[in-house]
Amino acid sequence: MPNCPVCKEIHLLTNPLEDNLIAYHCLQCGGQWIRQKDYQAWLTHKGSILPEKAPSETVPEPLNTKQIKICPDCGHLLLKYQVGKGTDFTLDHCSHCGGVWFDKNEWLALKDRNLHDEVDKIITDIWQKNVRLEASRQTFQTFYLQQFGQADYEEIQRIKAWLSQHPKRDALLNYLQIKDPYSGT
Structure with a gap:
């Protein structure tokens, strides 16, 4: 079993996250590691992508750890990707093996919004460009509201x-x- 990229010495335990989706869970920090092949197999089995929805108030706040993380499978650095869409956290992705680390409650927050079936899109350049454009729009909107x-x-x-x-x-x-x-x- 791989070690947790946050807690370092804690072994991740196999955890069925969804029907037909295996994740590796850290009992100490609550994070989840999903291997690319497992996620892709789940997407194929799951079928169509669900429409995005507004967040509910019942989902616990994600614990977005800011530390640099190392891939538990291949040892490469995990790169941070903004989720956007009104969320305030990042996903940690290994560009070498394709796995994704979810800090505590991040998967729940994505699932609540029906974004959990778009993780493979979140790590794309086009998604990240749109996140930056939305942030820019928000900055300008705040500026104009203050001005006018x-x-x-x-x-x-x-x-x-x-x-x-x-x-x-x-x-x-x-x-x-x-x-x-x-x-x-």
Whole structure:
């Protein structure tokens, strides 16, 4: 049995995580190791991907350990991947053997959102790019809310949506940019 990448000396125990999905569980920290071949076999057996859903309030908060972890199977470093989608934790993935470490409650948090069947997508460049784009959007939204206030921000969003669909959009924007549209300057 491999050792826990968090607790180091604790042997991981075989644990059926889902029907037809074997994981390796640490009794001390509560983490789970899933080998790539086991996850892929589970996905194949499981069938279609479930639609994403909003988080419930009954799932315990994931324990996202920040420490650097070593793959319990092959000894390579585990790389961190942001989950995104409103979550605030990372998954630790071995780029050498493909296994994934889930800190305590991370699998439950993913399962609660129906993201547990998309772990193989979370570690892709496109998913990570979208996570960064969403974080950027959130940063700008916070900035604009602070600049304009809630009521003005909602109003400017409404106007922007209206303008974007208007057939005379360019003329309307030109009109708005001229200080005195009746003098031509």
